[in-house]
Amino acid sequence: MSGSSEHIIIVGAGAAGLMAARELARAGRTVTILEARERCGGRIRPLPVSEFGYPADSGAEFVHGEAPVTRGLLREAGLSLQEIEGTQWSFDGTAFSRESRHDPHEAELHAVLRDLTEDLTVADFLRRHFAGPEYDGMRNSIERMVEGYDAADPARASTLALREEWMDGGHHTQARIVGGYGAMIDFLAAACRSHGVTFRLGCAVAAIEEAGGAMAVRCAGGDVHACDRVILTVPLPLLRDIALPATARAKAALADDIGFGSVIKILLRFTSPWWHEREPDRTDMTFLLSDQTIPVWWTRYPDQHPILTGWFGGPRTAELAQLDPQGLIDAGLDSLATIFGVSRDSLARDLVASAATNWARDPFARGAYSWATPRTREAQAILARADGAVLFSGEALYRGRDMGTVEAALASGLETAGMILRR
Structure with a gap:
């Protein structure tokens, strides 16, 4: 079969899947994306502008460091970046202090x-x-x-x-996309459609079967899609749920050597930015660290949106696993009331909109992003090989410094597509 008549199914319409799809479709391949959600973007998820006053991100939000693939894509899309400015503060239980980077x-x-x-x-x-x-x-x-x-x-x-x-002491630059990551996903999805990519949303893949050189991808709802090759871009924990041919199953088992972390993210919109109205010397506060239940907060500075974003990452997020979104919002308000010495009721009265996501409880993510163990680089090298009809791609397979980021997902998708096109 000639390469250009090859039909490739990509499982997952997140950043890696969309990037691979666009590259392959541009080169003349027939591409179908199967996505379990009813939307594109995966762990990139914008919130309604009507509620938050701008396209807030309940998932990925920052562009870290040089991020060449992300920045190139944003230039193509005509989207701009706003560098993160401002000061970082700490609250030690009694007093605020500017975070000193120096130990x-x-x-x-x-x-x-x-x-x-x-x-x-x-x-x-x-x-x-x-x-x-x-x-x-x-x-x-x-x-x-x-x-x-x-x-x-x-x-x-x-x-x-x-x-x-x-x-580098965490000194690499951080920025936000003006319009949020959702604008980048919209651009990629539109580019895929313009090159003929077929999207099937609401299709959770249950099994990939191989018979006589042909592949069949089975969705949980019963649909079966035939193809020549499959690229799996789902978050690592979901690989365990998909029945795979023997060789692909053996490779997928190596994902156990790659860490996968949980994150809880809370967005609170207030009537005004009361945190710097009270303390004029903290008007340029960007990040705030404490030992409260929700330990990290950030503002939209230099934007004046009256929004605080709470963040709790790592294994200790399991302590809050039983809380529903409202329980997480309450925990966020309690943390802020303690940090700023204000009444929780007054904060609740001042709240205009709120959203909370425990990414570990999202059925199609089961966590936030990957991280490396001492055995990860070896596992990634084997998983990323294009040596069968089932390929693996995504942020967890990126071997550069910034694994776990959107840049890692985009770069991995690009690399996977490149390997297919070079064969």
Whole structure:
């Protein structure tokens, strides 16, 4: 069969699936996307402008670092980025302070990291090199970063994979897309349609079968789609639910060597930005860290939208697993009331709109994004190979520094499509 008459089914209409579909369809392949949700975007999910005053993101929100694929796509789409500005603050239970990036042991940490040749978990690394009481503050700060930012478990996370992030002290730029990630997804989906990609929404894939060189993809509702090749771009936890041919099943089992983290995200829109009306010296506050139930908050600064976003990442999110969205919103209000010393009732009265998502409870995500263990790079190298009729793609297979990001998903989709086209 000639390459251009090949029919490829892509499972998942998130960033990786859409990117791969556009690339393959542009090169003349017949492409069908099967998506379990009734929308595109996956873990990118905009909220209604009518409720929040702008297209708020209940999933992915920031563009991290250089992100060349993302930035190239945004230029194509005519979308612009707004760099994150402002100051970071901490609340220690009694007082606010500007977050100091500098730790007295930072030089020592960097020296040990530079000389590290053998990978080990973050917990083992800290135990081996920084066990003394004088390092308590630094250990706590590192563990908080690993759990909160990387949504990872320090007892399993790879030190080498996080080394670069620590060495630059988290100083790489962060930005938001003007119009949100949803605008980028709309652009990609429209480009796919213009190149003839067929979309089947509401189709959760249950099985992929191989017989006599042909593939059949079976949806939970009973539909069966025939094709020549399949690209699976679903979040890692969902791979366990899809029946696969033997060789693909053996590869998919390697996903257990890749970490996958949970995130709870809460958006609260108030009548006014009361947090800086009360404290003029904090008008440019961007991030706020504390030890409250919902430990991380950020503003829309420099935009003046009266919105606070709460964030809780990592294994300890399991403590709130039983809470429904309203329970999470209540936990967010309680945390803010304690941090700012205001009455919870007054915050609740001031609330205009709210949304909360525990991504671990989303049936088509079961978590937020991936992170590396010491065995991840090896697993990724095997999973990303184009050596069969079933291929794997997505943010969890990206071998660069920023796995777990939208950039990682886009780059992986592009790479997978490229491997097929080069064959």
